[in-house]
Amino acid sequence: VTIHVDPVSPVIGAEVSGIDLSKTLDDGTRNALEHALSEHLVLFFRDQDLTFEQHKAFGRLFGDLHLHPAAPKDTEHPEILVVHGDEKVTFVAGSQWHSDVSCDAEPPMGSILRVVKTPSSGGDTLFASMHAAFDALSDSMQHLLCGLTAIHEGEQYYRNRYGRDDLRDTDYPAAEHPVVRTHPVTGRQSLYVNEGFTTRLKELSV
Numbered sequence: 001v002t003i004h005v006d007p008v009s010p011v012i013g014a015e016v017s018g019i020d021l022s023k024t025l026d027d028g029t030r031n032a033l034e035h036a037l038s039e040h041l042v043l044f045f046r047d048q049d050l051t052f053e054q055h056k057a058f059g060r061l062f063g064d065l066h067l068h069p070a071a072p073k074d075t076e077h078p079e080i081l082v083v084h085g086d087e088k089v090t091f092v093a094g095s096q097w098h099s100d101v102s103c104d105a106e107p108p109m110g111s112i113l114r115v116v117k118t119p120s121s122g123g124d125t126l127f128a129s130m131h132a133a134f135d136a137l138s139d140s141m142q143h144l145l146c147g148l149t150a151i152h153e154g155e156q157y158y159r160n161r162y163g164r165d166d167l168r169d170t171d172y173p174a175a176e177h178p179v180v181r182t183h184p185v186t187g188r189q190s191l192y193v194n195e196g197f198t199t200r201l202k203e204l205s206v
Contacts, residue, residue: 001029005036005043012129014040021048021058030061037110038185042127050114052077059112066108068101069173070158085123096157097128098196103154105175130190134180142189148179149202150193157196176202 003018014036019029037043050058056079059065065079072078083093100111113125134142155172179201181192200206 001026003029003032003036005032005040007040008044011132012040012127013042013044015044015046017046019045021045022050022054025058025061034062034185038183041129041131048114052080055080055112055114063109066101066104069104069154069171094125094196096194096196098157098194099130099192101154101173101197102177102192102194103152103157103173103175103197105173107175107177130192131183131188134189134191142180145179145191146189148204149176150179150198151176151200151202152197153199154197156199 001019003016005014005016007014016033016036019025025033033043056065056077059079067073067078068081071081085092099107101107115125134145137145151174153172153174155174158172177192179191179193180189182189
């Protein structure tokens with residue numbers, strides 16, 4: 001399989017064509033996708049009609065699947081978090097800038113979002129490069145942040161949401177992560193803080 005990777009912006013994102021994600025992918029294709037993901041951070045695949053099983057099989061090419069801490073566990077596919085919205089919904093999932101499940105001690109390396117139906121207007125999914133955000137900082141600010149630790153907590157975001165209201169206070173995940181992380185493949189540094197889960201910086205007073 002020969003895939004084509006076309007950047008959609010100079011900073012983040014690329015569209016991948018020439019691939020059918022419902023089929024079994026060989027090691028060469030998987031390696032090409034891993035390289036493209038490391039380089040562009042977000043990949044877009046058009047017109048992919050996947051079953052839940054095919055969705056999960058594609059995800060397993062990159063490692064073990066993650067179970068979302070606030071997703072219902074008594075479903076046929078607990079690895080898949082279904083996000084639904086209509087005029088009756090009061091909670092819009094992912095409405096804040098966030099890095100998925102950064103409140104976990106070992107957050108997933110990425111997420112695979114499959115869009116089934118979109119509204120006629122609005123509902124856009126936006127992505128930001130935290131590499132670019134770090135690079136835009138002054139040298140002194142980069143130096144300061146490289147020595148700090150961020151506290152990420154899930155309770156403020158997950159409580160009574162995603163169909164789970166049975167969690168005890170101690171069930172909500174919380175974790176500490178460096179404010180600046182280094183990409184394991186490219187070696188680029190990036191910020192690892194976000195509005196959705198980061199509550200404070202450990203070394204700084206409130």
